[in-house]
Amino acid sequence: MKYQSQKIAYWFFAAAMVLFSLQIVYGFIMGFARIGYDVLHDWIPFNTARAVHTNLLVVWLLCGFMGAAYYIIPEEVERDLEWPKLAWLQYFSLLIDGVIAVGCYHFNIWEGRKFLEIPRPLDYLVVVNVLMFIANIGVTMWKGKRSTTTSMVLFMGLLFAALLYLPGMVQVRNQTVDSFYRWWVVHLWVEGVWELIMGGMLCYLLIKLTGVDREVVEKWLYLIVGLTFLSGILGTGHHYYYIGTPRYWLIVGGVFSALEPLAFLGMAIYALAMAKRGERKHPNRIALTWSLGCAVMSFVGAGFLGMAHTLPQVNMYTHGTLVTAMHGHLAFWGAYAMIVLAMIAYALPLMTGRKLWDTPLASWAFWTSNIGMLGMTGALAVAGITQVNLERRMGLDFMLVQKEIQVHFIGMLLAAALFTVGIGMFIVMFFRHGLPNDEALGTDVAGDLVAVGK
Amino acid sequence: MLSKSQAKTFFVGGTVVFSAAFLALTYDSMQQIPALTHDDKITPAVERGKMIWEDNNCMGCHTLFGEGAYYAPELTKVVERRGKPWLKLFLKDPQKMFPGERKMVQYGFNEAQIDDVIAFLEWCGNVDLQGFPAKPPLAGKVQNVVSSGGATGKPQPELFRTICVACHAVGGAGGTVGPPLDDVRNRKSRADMMAWIANPQSIKPGTPMPKIDMSEAQLNEIVDFLLSLSGSVPAAVAPAQPQPTFE
Numbered sequence: 001m002k003y004q005s006q007k008i009a010y011w012f013f014a015a016a017m018v019l020f021s022l023q024i025v026y027g028f029i030m031g032f033a034r035i036g037y038d039v040l041h042d043w044i045p046f047n048t049a050r051a052v053h054t055n056l057l058v059v060w061l062l063c064g065f066m067g068a069a070y071y072i073i074p075e076e077v078e079r080d081l082e083w084p085k086l087a088w089l090q091y092f093s094l095l096i097d098g099v100i101a102v103g104c105y106h107f108n109i110w111e112g113r114k115f116l117e118i119p120r121p122l123d124y125l126v127v128v129n130v131l132m133f134i135a136n137i138g139v140t141m142w143k144g145k146r147s148t149t150t151s152m153v154l155f156m157g158l159l160f161a162a163l164l165y166l167p168g169m170v171q172v173r174n175q176t177v178d179s180f181y182r183w184w185v186v187h188l189w190v191e192g193v194w195e196l197i198m199g200g201m202l203c204y205l206l207i208k209l210t211g212v213d214r215e216v217v218e219k220w221l222y223l224i225v226g227l228t229f230l231s232g233i234l235g236t237g238h239h240y241y242y243i244g245t246p247r248y249w250l251i252v253g254g255v256f257s258a259l260e261p262l263a264f265l266g267m268a269i270y271a272l273a274m275a276k277r278g279e280r281k282h283p284n285r286i287a288l289t290w291s292l293g294c295a296v297m298s299f300v301g302a303g304f305l306g307m308a309h310t311l312p313q314v315n316m317y318t319h320g321t322l323v324t325a326m327h328g329h330l331a332f333w334g335a336y337a338m339i340v341l342a343m344i345a346y347a348l349p350l351m352t353g354r355k356l357w358d359t360p361l362a363s364w365a366f367w368t369s370n371i372g373m374l375g376m377t378g379a380l381a382v383a384g385i386t387q388v389n390l391e392r393r394m395g396l397d398f399m400l401v402q403k404e405i406q407v408h409f410i411g412m413l414l415a416a417a418l419f420t421v422g423i424g425m426f427i428v429m430f431f432r433h434g435l436p437n438d439e440a441l442g443t444d445v446a447g448d449l450v451a452v453g454k
Numbered sequence: 455m456l457s458k459s460q461a462k463t464f465f466v467g468g469t470v471v472f473s474a475a476f477l478a479l480t481y482d483s484m485q486q487i488p489a490l491t492h493d494d495k496i497t498p499a500v501e502r503g504k505m506i507w508e509d510n511n512c513m514g515c516h517t518l519f520g521e522g523a524y525y526a527p528e529l530t531k532v533v534e535r536r537g538k539p540w541l542k543l544f545l546k547d548p549q550k551m552f553p554g555e556r557k558m559v560q561y562g563f564n565e566a567q568i569d570d571v572i573a574f575l576e577w578c579g580n581v582d583l584q585g586f587p588a589k590p591p592l593a594g595k596v597q598n599v600v601s602s603g604g605a606t607g608k609p610q611p612e613l614f615r616t617i618c619v620a621c622h623a624v625g626g627a628g629g630t631v632g633p634p635l636d637d638v639r640n641r642k643s644r645a646d647m648m649a650w651i652a653n654p655q656s657i658k659p660g661t662p663m664p665k666i667d668m669s670e671a672q673l674n675e676i677v678d679f680l681l682s683l684s685g686s687v688p689a690a691v692a693p694a695q696p697q698p699t700f701e
């Protein structure tokens with residue numbers, strides 16, 4: 001850590017850890033409801049648990065991205081944040097906004113559209129909040145000593161993410177139009193601009209951890225995010241097959257979304273190649289493990305499992321089944337949760353000055369959580385495929401089929417328990433690092449320079 | 455090999471071209487959607503129904519157009535599948551229809567709200583979804599092991615087909631909340647049946663079977679139908695749901 005103002009990142013990461021834990025709690029509430037123990041129904045019905053589960057996911061990931069930006073940008077452009085106090089204001093207002101929204105869901109108050117459940121008045125607060133964040137980062141970059149591709153890509157990702165939130169706020173009377181613009185947020189975020197954020201973060205981590213020449217890494221970054229937009233924008237069509245939109249989306253969506261995995265494949269190959277090529281052996285091996293793990297798992301979850309149901313012929317039967325939930329879990333985990341955890345694993349020792357990177361607990365956290373998540377994905381896959389065959393292909397009643405697949409949720413919960421143990425270890429590691437402090441100022445304290453051999 | 459500035463051009467150029475194409479297709483879709491969705495049929499009732507749908511986040515358990523949660527039935531074609539009388543009864547008291555099953559929230563909607571929700575769902579059911587949800591392609595290849603023991607009687611009256619089968623099986627097909635009715639004539643006389651169906655609660659307070667509004671003629675038609683059933687429950691019906699086999 002070089003700059004005083006980078007410390008704010010720690011608080012964003014800490015909030016992310018807390019919200020992540022809560023997300024998992026609500027995941028278990030739904031998991032138990034699905035095996036017949038819907039004991040909390042009167043207080044937390046399934047739709048409440050689901051809205052909290054997915055919204056907390058998005059909020060903790062955004063906290064992670066914002067923390068990452070507050071950490072990366074000063075270092076990349078070589079100056080302190082423009083308005084450190086504004087960053088604090090933004091931090092608290094984001095958390096308050098989130099807490100109010102989650103509270104509202106428990107009282108049947110929401111916008112009631114999947115992933116965009118936040119009540120409309122709070123939407124405006126989100127917009128103001130994000131404006132504060134973008135302005136702070138933007139002005140810091142503008143006044144910075146140098147401008148780098150990594151910081152530009154990261155910034156553009158965050159800016160576009162903010163802009164794309166707006167179409168999701170319009171209110172219309174036609175359910176099809178409603179859905180149409182909902183996807184501008186949901187799809188164009190995860191399969192568009194968030195990939196820029198992920199690419200920017202991954203690029204930064206690879207430069208720091210492998211020592212490969214910045215020019216080479218950044219050239220590949222351009223190619224990969226170019227591929228992302230080339231396929232991902234028109235790839236939105238894979239959500240426009242069956243919602244009342246014109247027929248040509250079957251072809252446009254089918255062709256372009258089938259190209260989307262290429263960007264993820266590119267990301268995986270690029271990360272592995274850079275790691276192999278890098279001559280520098282940074283002592284923080286676990287941060288590199290998380291970074292490479294992210295590149296690989298995002299390909300498996302988003303690229304491979306996305307491809308599995310993206311063709312219209314397949315999607316006709318898998319649309320809106322547990323197959324989607326299977327893909328949603330591994331994709332979010334691999335691409336976005338893991339990049340945030342990678343960033344934390346990298347930045348935490350540098351902010352606190354405690355080199356806890358070589359402990360067994362750190363690697364256990366990585367392997368346990370990943371194996372747990374793969375187990376959950378497997379259980380959801382078996383449940384999803386069975387549902388598709390019995391309900392969609394043979395025409396058995398929905399609820400009858402749900403009873404048939406109930407047993408797979410026991411498996412899913414066991415895997416989820418393993419996953420939770422892994423995340424628990426990660427969080428223990430997190431708090432063992434202690435708080436960010438001034439002794440950690442100056443990279444050599446925590447090993448970044450030592451690693452370069454200076 | 456590609457230089458960094460060429461890579462940048464690829465990124466910027468690709469983004470501009472494909473964003474423009476996407477916006478053009480969006481514009482065209484917006485022109486076509488009104489016809490595909492029968493926008494002119496969006497009455498105030500449909501609009502109110504949509505508000506109820508959103509205000510209660512029904513999408514947090516159900517899917518509509520295949521979007522939402524996977525915990526409760528897909529509702530796009532529910533009006534066609536269940537019929538309005540059944541839906542009215544169900545929405546009045548969702549937990550009563552399937553006691554002990556996975557729970558829906560008891561919203562306590564009034565008649566007007568129920569009509570709005572049904573209007574909204576009916577509008578959704580008529581949107582051109584390019585063939586979704588597909589007819590189950592293997593349904594024809596799956597046959598019931600149970601023979602249609604009770605299906606020898608008169609054709610099922612409309613009301614029976616849309617409401618009663620949700621809870622009662624006839625000929626091995628139907629719900630399991632109440633007993634199969636193939637052999638009900640061995641247990642109940644005409645008068646008993648009339649009294650029971652007209653108002654189950656008055657005969658056995660607390661029974662899960664609801665009072666279903668119907669005319670005298672409909673009641674007679676249903677009882678005639680029940681008395682016409684052959685009188686034996688198919689042997690394999692004990693678990694009550696048809697077991698599929700494959701040809």
Ligand code: HEM
Nearest residue numbers: 190238257260302306307309310319320324328331332335
């Ligand atoms: C990191 C990237 C990705 C994430 C986080 C992600 C996540 C999700 C989520 C949460 C959904 C459910 C959305 C909803 O119903 O509201 C979904 C749906 C879908 N995703 Fe992805 N996804 C990613 C990448 C991809 C890619 C690359 C493909 C294709 C190759 C893909 C194909 C699909 C399809 C076809 C659906 C619709 C499923 C349905 O019809 O129910 N996804 N994705």
Ligand code: HEM
Nearest residue numbers: 024027028030031324325328329332333337416523524525
């Ligand atoms: C560890 C315990 C977890 C459990 C028991 C769990 C369980 C569930 C359940 C039951 C659903 C609802 C599926 C339905 O509609 O029926 C769900 C949805 C979802 N969960 Fe989790 N989850 C867990 C962790 C996670 C994690 C770590 C992530 C992200 C990294 C995640 C991301 C999601 C997403 C994106 C959805 C929405 C999927 C869709 O709409 O297709 N969950 N989860």
Ligand SMILES: [Fe+2]
Nearest residue numbers: 187191238239
């Ligand atoms: Fe998508």
